[in-house]
Amino acid sequence: MSSLTGGSYPPSLDDDREKDRLVQTTKDWSIANGLAVRPAVEDPAGILAINAPVTLFPSPFPKSCFEEAKVIQASYNELYSRISQDEEFLGSLVQEVAGGDDFIAKLWNVHLKVKAEGYVQPLTLGLFRSDYMVHQDTENNNALQIKQVEFNTIASSFGGLSAQTSLLHKCLAQTEYPFLQSPISSLSLPENQSVQGLAAGLRAAYHAYGKSAISHPTCVIFLVQDGERNIFDQRHLEYAVSTPTESIPVFRLGFSQILSHTRIAPTPERQLLYTPPHNPSLSFEVAVAYLRAGYGPGDYPSPEAWEARYTVERSAAIACPSVLTQLAGMKKVQQVLATPGFSVLSKFVPDKAQHDALWKTFTNIYPLDRSAAGMDARSLAQDPVECQKYVMKPQREGGGNNFYRSAIPEQLKVIPEDHWGSFILMELITPPPLANTILRAGKLEQGGVICELGVYGTCLWDRNNGKVLHNEEAGYLLRTKGNQSEEGGVAAGYGCMDSVALV
Ligand code: ADP
Numbered sequence: 096m097s098s099l100t101g102g103s104y105p106p107s108l109d110d111d112r113e114k115d116r117l118v119q120t121t122k123d124w125s126i127a128n129g130l131a132v133r134p135a136v137e138d139p140a141g142i143l144a145i146n147a148p149v150t151l152f153p154s155p156f157p158k159s160c161f162e163e164a165k166v167i168q169a170s171y172n173e174l175y176s177r178i179s180q181d182e183e184f185l186g187s188l189v190q191e192v193a194g195g196d197d198f199i200a201k202l203w204n205v206h207l208k209v210k211a212e213g214y215v216q217p218l219t220l221g222l223f224r225s226d227y228m229v230h231q232d233t234e235n236n237n238a239l240q241i242k243q244v245e246f247n248t249i250a251s252s253f254g255g256l257s258a259q260t261s262l263l264h265k266c267l268a269q270t271e272y273p274f275l276q277s278p279i280s281s282l283s284l285p286e287n288q289s290v291q292g293l294a295a296g297l298r299a300a301y302h303a304y305g306k307s308a309i310s311h312p313t314c315v316i317f318l319v320q321d322g323e324r325n326i327f328d329q330r331h332l333e334y335a336v337s338t339p340t341e342s343i344p345v346f347r348l349g350f351s352q353i354l355s356h357t358r359i360a361p362t363p364e365r366q367l368l369y370t371p372p373h374n375p376s377l378s379f380e381v382a383v384a385y386l387r388a389g390y391g392p393g394d395y396p397s398p399e400a401w402e403a404r405y406t407v408e409r410s411a412a413i414a415c416p417s418v419l420t421q422l423a424g425m426k427k428v429q430q431v432l433a434t435p436g437f438s439v440l441s442k443f444v445p446d447k448a449q450h451d452a453l454w455k456t457f458t459n460i461y462p463l464d465r466s467a468a469g470m471d472a473r474s475l476a477q478d479p480v481e482c483q484k485y486v487m488k489p490q491r492e493g494g495g496n497n498f499y500r501s502a503i504p505e506q507l508k509v510i511p512e513d514h515w516g517s518f519i520l521m522e523l524i525t526p527p528p529l530a531n532t533i534l535r536a537g538k539l540e541q542g543g544v545i546c547e548l549g550v551y552g553t554c555l556w557d558r559n560n561g562k563v564l565h566n567e568e569a570g571y572l573l574r575t576k577g578n579q580s581e582e583g584g585v586a587a588g589y590g591c592m593d594s595v596a597l598v
């Protein structure tokens with residue numbers, strides 16, 4: 096295993112008995128340890144779980160890239176906490192995209208409404224995830240460099256399943272790989288603290304909230320989507336919030352149920368009170384409102400849904416994230432940070448070493464507006480040859496929203512030109528070729544794969560004075576997809592869970 100591209104790792108598994116054994120162990124371990132999702136089939140009793148799609152081997156990943164991504168996470172956390180506090184900067188970018196993006200415009204309006212009456216909670220929690228691919232720099236000795244795909248500021252998922260995937264591969268490395276026909280004797284499999292790290296972030300916010308001034312027990316609520324299939328990922332995190340020495344009540348509440356199960360106390364402090372449906376005589380004060388929903392227009396089918404988001408935002412609960420922090424995750428922000436010349440990045444990160452380390456992880460991203468750079472990018476995007484190097488992204492989360500290569504000029508033909516500015520054009524990152532075997536829905540898929548590393552980060556800050564109260568790197572995610580697929584979201588059905596074998 097001397098290089099990423101050569102060598103025989105991961106093995107191609109030609110022997111059926113070997114395949115069967117690995118598959119059986121993976122299936123059983125996954126269910127036994129909650130590396131699972133709810134199935135898409137009818138399940139009125141709500142009792143079914145199936146294996147999450149997973150690679151049979153941890154994918155080789157360059158150690159230097161992995162370490163760089165982990166080390167830089169604290170800087171990313173701080174950067175995004177600062178962006179979240181710069182209302183003027185965010186407001187100007189919202190203006191640029193809002194014309195073609197009603198969802199972003201409505202989110203901004205929630206912020207304006209709360210600002211008008213005054214925010215009562217100065218603290219914000221970010222459970223972030225910075226996503227990367229490895230880029231092979233052909234102009235620089237084929238050096239391997241991590242390049243950021245995107246930075247997630249809301250509902251960053253898979254921390255729960257990711258820790259389990261690392262454990263699965265560790266188990267296979269002990270019990271199965273040494274006995275293959277081409278035995279694998281040693282792999283460098285780093286610890287993955289994603290569940291513990293994210294839970295520690297939630298606890299930091301819970302403690303910072305303090306005791307109830309109106310004598311209620313305090314709690315954390317997870318605001319979730321109805322019919323969520325990726326529920327075990329969330330449950331792993333939920334169950335890790337309490338520790339052996341401290342019990343913290345955590346409740347799940349459907350985003351569509353916020354108005355019926357919470358209310359704001361009639362006090363100047365505007366505490367958010369939650370009444371569990373199973374026990375209407377109880378009332379908890381919400382210390383932390385953790386959103387695993389609300390990141391896309393689908394969660395806001397009615398004015399009531401916007402009212403619900405407004406209720407959370409104007410309350411005293413520490414929002415994870417606030418509306419401004421959600422907006423800091425716009426792809427437009429990433430594009431502006433990556434603009435060379437007048438460095439917006441250096442405004443937020445004056446420290447040169449930190450600035451340069453972050454800058455190195457950026458790839459070229461262009462606006463599609465009417466600026467000079469935007470007009471150049473428009474030509475690239477409409478050119479049938481040039482467009483092959485790019486992905487075009489709207490201001491959306493959750494996968495399945497982007498346009499790749501030839502789809503870009505086609506899509507531009509159907510979007511009114513006035514709205515092009517609400518998209519960004521990003522250079523495609525092309526990682527070195529790798530192969531692996533994916534177990535999905537009980538079937539094996541063998542072949543070329545592309546890996547995307549995510550590094551979690553937790554950050555708690557005070558918007559009144561800019562003070563950062565907690566800032567940690569919080570474990571990692573490796574998602575892998577067949578190299579024929581453009582999108583890599585596990586939940587969207589394209590990618591699968593993986594872990595890193597450092598090389
Ligand atoms: P989302 O917020 O919907 O997850 P992403 O920016 O992560 O949007 O894009 C979705 C997927 O598209 C990524 O997981 C990745 O597989 C692919 N992708 C996005 N940007 C790039 C890029 N610059 N190069 C290669 N693949 C990309």
Ligand code: MG
Binds near residue numbers: 245247
């Ligand atoms: Mg995203």
Ligand code: MG
Binds near residue numbers: 226245494
């Ligand atoms: Mg993504």
